[in-house]
Amino acid sequence: MNTVETIQKQCQLLRLGAVAYQVEALADQAAGEGISYLQFAQRLLESEIDQRRERDLERRKKAAHLPARHRLEQFDTTGQENLPPARLQQLKELSWLDQQFNIILMGPPGTGKTLLAAGLCHQAIGQGYRAYFRTMQELVDILKARELSARAKTDYRRLCKAQLIVIDDLMMTPQSSTEANLFFHFINQLHEQTSFVITTNKSPKQWVEVLGDEVLTTALLDRLLYRCEVIQHAGQSYRMKHRKSIFETLS
Known part of the structure; x- marks a missing residue:
């Protein structure tokens, strides 16, 4: 076993996956640049830290349950008088999250509410916040099953430690008294x-x-609206505006 293989084996034992994978390439690069041993060690550690950050980000994004469209670059402020680009930028900066403000996005279906909410959740995850995206029905199902299902119990505990929770489609369907x-x-x-x-x-x-x-509704509103920004969405449904037709596809 040569030196590189020995180091890779040692890295595996220490769970330094990024170092094991990149040690030979980084060593060749360091030799070519003539950097010091300390600088070489720093690069090795930086490669491991960067990879762990990437893995952690992917884990948190997976746990968040973001919908397919969740990037704020996809959100179109055209026609949204209550949310011009300057206000969208303020939301992206997340100062409201540090101040524990709530945001209610209200408006007809298809006007970008879910995309904006998911985008803010994605933005928060990228900034290191514990953030999760759930529909109201998913949340209610978790609350009902948390004493019966280990998965629901884990999800509930995760939500209880969240800094941001997106609740999509709130009040879409009637809820039982228990719910x-x-x-x-x-x-x-x-x-x-x-x-x-x-x-x-x-x-x-x-x-x-x-x-x-x-x-109960009055008490709920009292808690949600105390520190809250209500943003009214308007305009035509994006899905209806860009709807597809089978006849167009087949022609």
Whole structure:
């Protein structure tokens, strides 16, 4: 076994995967540049740190459950009077997250609410925040199953430690009394330590119709709207505007 193979084996034992993979190339580069031993050691460690950061980012993105379209570069502010480019830039800077503000994105289906919410979640993950994306139905299912399912229990614990939770399609469908209470207690538990980004096609006044309890709805709104920016989306549905036809495909 030569020196390179020995070092690679030692790196594997120490779980230094990036160093094991790059040690020979970095050694050749260092020899060509004539750098010091300390500079060479620094490059080795930097390669390991960079790879671990990349792996950690991928793990957190996977745990977030982001939808396919989740990059803010894809969001079009054209026609969004309440969200010009300057305001979008402010949202991207995430100062509102540090101040534990909530954001409610309200408007008709297809106007970019989910893309914007997912994009902010993706932005937060990239900045090192613990951020997750769930539909309201997924969240309710987790809350109902957390005492019965190990997976749901793990997901619930993860959400309870979040700095940002995106709840997509809030109040889309009516909730049972049990579901409404579970949802309220979840928000009540986290509202002073976690920021929420919420997408909904219903105004807060209509939420009582979904939850079926005016007192609970009022208490929920009190917690979510205390420190909150409500952004009204407008315009034609992106999906309807760019809809496909089988006849176009076949022609």
